[in-house]
Amino acid sequence: MSTFNPRIVGFVCRWCSSAGADLAGTSRVKYPPNITLVKVMCSGRVDAQHVMQAFRSGADGVLVSGCHPGDCHYIKGNYSMLRRYHLLKRMLKQMGIEEGRLRLEWISATEADKLKEVVEQMVETIRGLGPLKPAREKAHAKV
Amino acid sequence: MAERVGVFVCHCGSNIAGTVDIEAVVRHAKGLAGVVVAQEFKYMCSDTGQGMIKKAIKDSGLTRVVVAACSPTLHEPTFRRACGDAGMNAFLFQMANIREQCSWVTEDRGEATAKAKRIVTAAVRRVVNHEPLQIKEAPVTPAVMVVGGGITGIEAALRVADSGKKVYLVEKEPTLGGMMARFDKTFPTLDCAACILTPKMTEVKDHPNIELMTYCEVKEVSGYVGNFKVKVLEKPRYVIQGKCNNCGECAKVCPVVARDEFDCGLSTRRAIHIPFAQAVPSLYVLDPKSCLGLDPVRCTRCYDACEAKAIDYEMQPRTVELAVGAIILATGYELFDCSRVSEQYGYGRFPDVYTSLEFERLCHASGPTGGKIVRADGREPESIAILHCIGSRDEKHNDYCSRVCCMYSLKFAHLVKEKTQAKVTNFYIDMRAFGKGYEEFYRRCLHEGMDLVRGKGAEVTDVAESEGEAGKLVVRCEDTLLGGVRRIPADMVILSAGLSPRKETHELARAFGISRSRDGFFMERHPKLAPVATASDGIYVAGACQGPKDIPDCVAQGAAAAASAISLIDAGRIKLEPIAAEIDEKVCCGCRMCAALCPYNAIEFDPVKKKSRINEALCKGCGTCVAACPSGAARQKGFTDLQILSEIEGVLCVNL
Numbered sequence: 001m002s003t004f005n006p007r008i009v010g011f012v013c014r015w016c017s018s019a020g021a022d023l024a025g026t027s028r029v030k031y032p033p034n035i036t037l038v039k040v041m042c043s044g045r046v047d048a049q050h051v052m053q054a055f056r057s058g059a060d061g062v063l064v065s066g067c068h069p070g071d072c073h074y075i076k077g078n079y080s081m082l083r084r085y086h087l088l089k090r091m092l093k094q095m096g097i098e099e100g101r102l103r104l105e106w107i108s109a110t111e112a113d114k115l116k117e118v119v120e121q122m123v124e125t126i127r128g129l130g131p132l133k134p135a136r137e138k139a140h141a142k143v
Numbered sequence: 144m145a146e147r148v149g150v151f152v153c154h155c156g157s158n159i160a161g162t163v164d165i166e167a168v169v170r171h172a173k174g175l176a177g178v179v180v181a182q183e184f185k186y187m188c189s190d191t192g193q194g195m196i197k198k199a200i201k202d203s204g205l206t207r208v209v210v211a212a213c214s215p216t217l218h219e220p221t222f223r224r225a226c227g228d229a230g231m232n233a234f235l236f237q238m239a240n241i242r243e244q245c246s247w248v249t250e251d252r253g254e255a256t257a258k259a260k261r262i263v264t265a266a267v268r269r270v271v272n273h274e275p276l277q278i279k280e281a282p283v284t285p286a287v288m289v290v291g292g293g294i295t296g297i298e299a300a301l302r303v304a305d306s307g308k309k310v311y312l313v314e315k316e317p318t319l320g321g322m323m324a325r326f327d328k329t330f331p332t333l334d335c336a337a338c339i340l341t342p343k344m345t346e347v348k349d350h351p352n353i354e355l356m357t358y359c360e361v362k363e364v365s366g367y368v369g370n371f372k373v374k375v376l377e378k379p380r381y382v383i384q385g386k387c388n389n390c391g392e393c394a395k396v397c398p399v400v401a402r403d404e405f406d407c408g409l410s411t412r413r414a415i416h417i418p419f420a421q422a423v424p425s426l427y428v429l430d431p432k433s434c435l436g437l438d439p440v441r442c443t444r445c446y447d448a449c450e451a452k453a454i455d456y457e458m459q460p461r462t463v464e465l466a467v468g469a470i471i472l473a474t475g476y477e478l479f480d481c482s483r484v485s486e487q488y489g490y491g492r493f494p495d496v497y498t499s500l501e502f503e504r505l506c507h508a509s510g511p512t513g514g515k516i517v518r519a520d521g522r523e524p525e526s527i528a529i530l531h532c533i534g535s536r537d538e539k540h541n542d543y544c545s546r547v548c549c550m551y552s553l554k555f556a557h558l559v560k561e562k563t564q565a566k567v568t569n570f571y572i573d574m575r576a577f578g579k580g581y582e583e584f585y586r587r588c589l590h591e592g593m594d595l596v597r598g599k600g601a602e603v604t605d606v607a608e609s610e611g612e613a614g615k616l617v618v619r620c621e622d623t624l625l626g627g628v629r630r631i632p633a634d635m636v637i638l639s640a641g642l643s644p645r646k647e648t649h650e651l652a653r654a655f656g657i658s659r660s661r662d663g664f665f666m667e668r669h670p671k672l673a674p675v676a677t678a679s680d681g682i683y684v685a686g687a688c689q690g691p692k693d694i695p696d697c698v699a700q701g702a703a704a705a706a707s708a709i710s711l712i713d714a715g716r717i718k719l720e721p722i723a724a725e726i727d728e729k730v731c732c733g734c735r736m737c738a739a740l741c742p743y744n745a746i747e748f749d750p751v752k753k754k755s756r757i758n759e760a761l762c763k764g765c766g767t768c769v770a771a772c773p774s775g776a777a778r779q780k781g782f783t784d785l786q787i788l789s790e791i792e793g794v795l796c797v798n799l
Contacts, residue, residue, distance in 0.1 A: 045765060110658065
């Protein structure tokens, strides 16, 4: 079994997902410590460059989590993030960063269990992928 | 000048220290760039803890503060205040959540400690890039909207109105009263519900500060704490208030017989009707669904019979706009839908299986039977079975305990004993008599000679297995005290159904921008310390819309929500988080991508300069425009790119 411990940055919105993460705490729901959360007001605030910076600084995976569609505290910020997510996926592909490393989820203030599930799945997936190696490095490795 | 950062790590008793090696975190913090002070304390939020921070700010000339403790939703305001008191700008502070998002969710001490170090590092990196911000202030509209006219909403409205503020009480039904108006007696004192409720309803109607809006629904909410704008839809009742004198001549001539919702369908009403005798406003309402035809062919019998000329078939729905400073939601509950257990308990299949609310109406002096407890065929029952926990404490339905069912079941048993000769059997899992006078009431009922079987009713069947069961319903259950399955015949079965969130709770939560808990009820800001506040400032929840509650608790919450709303309004001005976005005119290229994304139309465009500009009063600080700005001209105060990026780097610069 791989002993690789992926590092994951999780962007969470203040109203739903961060509150959901707090609920996980008050309910003592245990999840892997690989993820560290960064709070923003809305998932719509998460810029493509934030995600890219996370990968550049050594993250093996990035989670962005906001309110469910229709439940956004700012009406439609999560939809902006959804569009950005599709763009990001294409960008990451071009850079040779595997799709499973970025995930967008809707986690409400009550879904502590969903947070746990998502984090566990991500850790599992990224363990399978191994540490993040940018395309250039991979190309060199082949030669 | 390099910033001087102070890091204060809280043990939170054993909540954090039990899983996180605090000393190791402090040692780690001391090694971080810019950190000049790193201290630990058992309870950082205590007076002594706050004093430590203030002292360090003064003694060590701190310019930035990080507190690693619980969730910022709990104590961020506390520590900001402490920083402000010591003369520092309160926004040069950052909270690192190492409790809810670290110690409480991590099993292994080593892993939890490493994660806490990451969180603290991120906070230190971020706080260095903080900038002083000024709290924004806005005036408050001195009016409150209360949604829901049950006992909770009534109490809240009266308390706010008594303080001299304007109250809009919005109720979707044609009358005030809510669920309580349908009850017969109330436990444990056995007061008649109407006797204690109807005077309050009248008080609401007569109060000079309350504008009663029955048959109205909230359609849209905008604005923010202190300055909400609400669109309320007034449904047409086709009867003119002020003209109708409640004589009832219209109902006498109405040819339509419809199911009476107020009596749970146990009786009938006319298309034009008054929900119940003491309804407030005391005013008839024409139900367009059952009326023979408002248009094009009208029977007009009611119109002809009405001497006061109070009937207007042309009445149209009307939208009213309200401006309020605070909103209290008291939308109540609905009874667990017993048709979901029709297979198991025969509700809807056997005419003598009743829900608890139906039984309330059967007992009620002005109910369908005039208060006589009789079977569907009119005979008096010889035996009655009361099944507790229907839909509650049940993994298939609702996990939670509905809190009131044990007590109202005992009340039913008492009423049956009082009104009939019938034998009563209660089937219960646990008897929960938690309130003031409840245990005493339980004991009183026991002495009145009811039977109690400890075990949840498993099934209600009409298949007789012995002579004694012939022609009766049979309750099958496991008697957990005797340790065996029993079959107990009864003429009548009452399902003590639990309290469920109303169907429209989800829609309402969306409209008001608040959350719901896992059970579907509205979520309070904090289960213990802020039970009537919500995550959205200025919006309060009270009563059974937040979770199952008995009447005393509902009234207490109604008053609590009123007090919260009053203190918000009396402050006169509210403080708003200074997290609005701004656009640097020099950098803006005038592409207007931001304006298209802003949900609040807060971004204006200067056609001469060809630059976008943010109206700070309208901006709510989501930051979507900032993330979308292609030229980097937009920035969000408190969440600048630099702050977020440095936080990300902080998270990642510590090895696991």
